[in-house]
Amino acid sequence: MSVTVKIPTPLRALTKGEDAVQAQGATVAEVIADLERRYPGFADRVLDGKGVRRFVNIYIGEDDIRFLDGLKSATPDGATLAIIPAVAGG
Template structure:
């Protein structure tokens, strides 16, 4: 099972967990497994089916946009990091 690390802003959608485990061999499968337990996460990560452009997703520290997006391969020892983009400042 892959480890999924959640940014603080997403933890309330996943029972306040810092990280969880999820099964799958692609990012899409891992996320679908995650959504089965935490359905409200889907609106934050994939509001219209595709990955939100406001969420950065990494598999073992590599941006999935460079690894095939939802088709990115995820191994059982990989870490998926979900990190919403932050805006603001002056």
């Protein structure tokens, strides 16, 4: 499966300034593994020992993967996956 991944500003140093890249994988975990192969250090920035870092949100299309199946969430061909730092507001 080929997906588009939107890269947040803090990670663009790894992707040579690209704000979106293509990646392969049938699940979010596989997509991140693919990004790690191409951009070493990527996975460690997004994940910790428990899964997705608590101040990182990952969306497939409009859906937060925490409402789906987490890292096992399916990434359909052509999907857009967005990695976004959590921010407070009100």
